[in-house]
Amino acid sequence: MRERIAHALGRDADENALRDALKQQPDNVDAAIPLARALLARKCPNDAIEVLDGILLAAPGDLRALNAKAVVLDHEGRHQEAQELYRQALAAEPANPMLRNNLKLSLAFEGKTETHGANPAPQQDGRPFAALSRTSQCGSGSKS
Template sequence: MPRLSHGLVLVSLLLTTGCSLSGERDEVATRLRVAAVAEQSGQGDVALSLYEAAAQQAPNRPDVQRRYAGALLGHGQPDQAIEVLQNALQRNAGDPGLLAEAGRAQLALGQAEAALVTYQALLRKAPQNVAALNGQGVALDLLGRHSEAQQSYGAAQAVSPGNVAAANNLALSTLLEGRAAAAATLFSVLDRPGVPERVRQNHAVARAAAGEAVENPLAQALGAVLR
């Protein structure tokens, strides 16, 4: 039997799903489910169009608007994501999910000040929101406020002790502050099987910045800059 391409498999799935769910009342939920499958199948453009259709059909549902904005971010369209989120926040002021996604989009655009304001607004509503604490730390680091950033990452770790992103960001912030040896020590605790590759790369940069010889030429060069 000839092997179907991803596109044909997805089309088949779309048709099958449409038939089996034709009697369901919530067409938006159907689109969201199929969009998620499309993403997992590597059909990002199809997923984005489905999220857009769902967002147009449900303009007052913050969860749908958030997922559409997230898809736009994933496709490298932060400006469009911000526009979607701003419109959604006008209808759903203070929604935590929308605020978190808006902070991500603002960071993607390099708008650290705006992102900080957004994350602070979210943290007033949800002081233990780990994503907001992490995002706030990133914004503070981008603004050169490393000590405050580290406090934010520490707060995220207190809420979620195993959070790799917070631990990585804390170590990276320490490196950016000029404490390479301390950063390398923090990264060494994280650098174990199964961690994201960026953690290993950051560890190599920290070691190079601390004066160690590393095999990765890029890490060696970045480390030299950070000494």
């Protein structure tokens, strides 16, 4: 029980530190993506999308932020929206293997295939944000 409490408090402290970093530097993709990942792990996809929308306002067109938001959308079954973001990012960097792979996975999740531009083999276990745990509730972090 103590370990669970300590782990939860550590997670909250980490999330708060990431939120503080984003307040100080709204275009800090290196803080936004881990925060979105943590929120998604806590089954808070809307909060994760909110964080990523904020970073995309501060750093429009950032490929990592576009990819991260698309991954969250895929996670939520919003594959067409995710695919639009992957394609937007691929328009800026057509050879990016991460984006190409994630677009291919999104199409597969939706049950479609695409023959133009999304043909690399899936990486690792084929799931974006694969190592997520799903244990807590939303709303424990402070909103900005």
